[in-house]
Every structure is written in structure tokens, then in C-alpha cells.
Amino acid sequence: MSYFQRHIFFCLNQRDNGENSCAQHGAQAGFDHCKSRVKKLGLAGPGGVRVNKAGCLDRCAGGPVAVVYPDATWYSFVDNEDIDEIVESHLKNGQVVERLVLPANVGK
Amino acid sequence: MSYFQRHIFFCLNQRDNGENSCAQHGAQAGFDHCKSRVKKLGLAGPGGVRVNKAGCLDRCAGGPVAVVYPDATWYSFVDNEDIDEIVESHLKNGQVVERLVLPANVGK
Numbered sequence: 001m002s003y004f005q006r007h008i009f010f011c012l013n014q015r016d017n018g019e020n021s022c023a024q025h026g027a028q029a030g031f032d033h034c035k036s037r038v039k040k041l042g043l044a045g046p047g048g049v050r051v052n053k054a055g056c057l058d059r060c061a062g063g064p065v066a067v068v069y070p071d072a073t074w075y076s077f078v079d080n081e082d083i084d085e086i087v088e089s090h091l092k093n094g095q096v097v098e099r100l101v102l103p104a105n106v107g108k
Numbered sequence: 109m110s111y112f113q114r115h116i117f118f119c120l121n122q123r124d125n126g127e128n129s130c131a132q133h134g135a136q137a138g139f140d141h142c143k144s145r146v147k148k149l150g151l152a153g154p155g156g157v158r159v160n161k162a163g164c165l166d167r168c169a170g171g172p173v174a175v176v177y178p179d180a181t182w183y184s185f186v187d188n189e190d191i192d193e194i195v196e197s198h199l200k201n202g203q204v205v206e207r208l209v210l211p212a213n214v215g216k
Contacts, residue, residue, distance in 0.1 A: 002180035003180065052165065054162045056161075057158075070177055
């Protein structure tokens with residue numbers, strides 16, 4: 001069994017060379033909101049959900065992005081409502097939010 | 109299918125409050141070595157392996173730690189030989205390195 005039932009990683013990468021990066025597109029706000037919601041719903045911790053900071057996830061063209069493991073589901077999100085849906089549907093109930101899934105061909 | 113066949117996350121967390129953290133125990137060196145080995149072996153990229161920076165993975169007592177997804181295999185490593193074995197055995201060939209697996213009861 002997985003130590004965390006679901007482990008979501010948010011790219012918080014900030015590029016300083018002028019290139020696009022998730023940090024310029026609300027990644028930190030998405031992470032903060034997700035972390036707070038998961039805690040409020042009592043989902044956080046071993047056997048439950050872990051909301052994690054990550055460096056560049058290398059799918060920058062879809063940023064801001066996050067990935068849920070062990071499901072290996074990738075998301076692109078826009079606002080807090082998107083995050084709420086990922087938390088409620090996927091992290092809590094295991095149902096993928098299809099409308100937010102990153103298309104397979106979106107890469108760096 | 110998973111966008112990356114195997115995605116390894118290294119905790120690089122640095123605590124500034126005097127508490128223990130992976131960054132004080134060679135986490136950055138482990139990450140750098142892993143990234144370099146994976147690249148040299150031609151394993152990096154979509155369909156292959158991604159070596160990723162992460163914030164605190166919340167299993168600090170076993171630090172430095174890394175987790176391989178979607179397998180959900182957690183490792184505690186000491187030196188570059190440990191990293192070489194994880195790369196060769198697990199990331200390349202899919203065989204868990206049992207001697208480095210973090211015991212299930214190791215937490216924060």
C-alpha cells in the first residue's frame with residue numbers, strides 16, 4: 001500500500017531567465033488553496049493525502065500543472081474552483097476530473 | 109500510460125528553524141547525482157524517467173528520502189552508490205532496491 005493514498009505535486013518553478021514558468025501563472029496560490037482545503041477536510045496525512053511542493057515537472061506548456069500519484073493523473077488548473085474540484089472529486093473520492101486533465105501531447 | 113514511466117522526487121527541504129531536514133543530509137548531492145546518471149544513461153524524458161526536486165515529503169525521520177512513482181516506492185539513501193543502485197535497478201530495470209526501502213513506520 002502507498003504511504004500516502006494520493007500524493008499531489010504542484011510545480012512551483014520560477015524561472016528567472018524570462019522564460020515562462022508555472023510560478024508566473026498562479027501555481028503558488030493553487031498549491032496554498034489545495035493544502036488548506038485538504039487540511040480542512042481532514043484528508044491530510046499518512047494513509048490519506050499529501051499536498052507537495054515540487055520543482056519543474058517539465059510539462060511547462062500546460063502550466064500551471066500538478067500531478068496526482070500513484071494514479072499518474074496530470075492536471076492543468078486555472079483557479080480555486082478547479083482546485084476545489086480536484087480535491088473533492090479526485091483526492092477525496094478517487095474520481096478523475098476529466099475536464100482538467102492535461103492532454104497527453106502537452107510537454108515542455 | 110504514465111507520462112513518465114518512473115518519476116522520482118527528492119526531498120530538498122531546508123529548514124531554517126534548527127530542526128533536522130533532508131537538505132542537511134546530502135539530499136542535493138543525491139539529487140544532482142541521480143539527475144546526471146539518468147541523463148548519461150539516456151533514460152530521461154517523456155516515456156522514460158524524470159528526476160524531480162520536491163519540497164518536504166513529510167517522512168523526515170528517514171531523511172534524506174526520495175519516492176518513485178507510480179510505483180510508490182520510498183527510499184532512504186546515504187551516498188552515490190545507493191543512488192547508482194536505485195538508478196540501475198529500479199529506474200532503469202523496474203526492480204526495487206529492497207535494502208534501501210524506507211520502513212513503513214518511518215514518518216515525520
